[in-house]
Amino acid sequence: MKNLNICIDIDGTITDPYYWLSYANSYFNSNVSENQITSYNIAEILNVKDIDYLRFYEKCKFEIHSKQELRDDVKKVLNELYKSNNIYFVTARDKSLELLTFQYLKNNEISFDKVLVLGTYNKVPSANELQCDVFIEDSYDNAISLSNAGFKVILIDTNYNRFPLNHNIIRASNWNEIFNIINEIQERKSIIDILITGN
Incomplete structure (x- = not known):
């Protein structure tokens, strides 16, 4: 059984935020x-x-x-996280980009369990459906929306998202920092599971 359900945006999150x-x-x-x-x-x-x-x-x-180019260390970190977590890509891209999105991830040898191409910026229903434990985003508005719905969010730093954060959002500078944050979340979850189950 995998530890966490990790939902991840694509554009600006795993890719260069200024690719366009x-x-x-x-x-x-x-x-x-x-x-x-x-x-x-x-x-x-x-x-x-x-x-x-x-x-x-x-x-x-x-x-x-x-x-568009990947951010530094994305492939290394995601393929390591995939070993013990579910990796779900959740993007607001429109449906016309669905096949391209799958192919892009495959071509870049990124491991994942599912890709949702939503055609909308409202990611809360998908996060609920996927029983998301942590959502990785670059959009400030999406981070606020998800965090207000009760989801833990890691906001990867960009020039366009440097606004005040609430208690459910953690800012990260890069993907190595994200990896460390997720490991801490995993450890806390394991401790809670032990306390609940007694095992």
């Missing part, structure tokens, strides 16, 4: 830097209309998502 920037700068003939990305609202950061950003995204999404 070079494409957007080229498309909009802009010169936005990573340090300027202090909001999750990309259209606002680029100073373009939402409809224009959506038009760009629809045109470029398959190339962007197939080529």
Whole structure:
């Protein structure tokens, strides 16, 4: 039996959070830097209309998502966590990216139990369905929503999520730090299980 049900976002969480920037700068003939990305609202950061950003995204999404780079140490950490935990990827990507998402994870040799491509930012129902023990995210709004629903969240640090956290959210700088946090959660869960069962 595996220890924890770990739910993980994809874009910006296991991947470079600024993977889309070079494409957007080229498309909009802009010169936005990573340090300027202090909001999750990309259209606002680029100073373009939402409809224009959506038009760009629809045109470029398959190339962007197939080529984005992984964060440092992601593959090593996830494949180690997979040995003793259930790994569920839960992404807000739209359904048209479902096959690409599976293929991307397979091509990068990342082990997982399930992938949910939701087409919505509301991840609470899926977290409930998966009996999530810890959710790893980069979106501040998603972290708040999940934590308010009672889920433990690890928020991986980015320029666009540096806002006040509540008691259910832990900020992590990188995937090695996430690995250590999850090990601590596992240890606490094991102690609680022993106290409850007496074994």
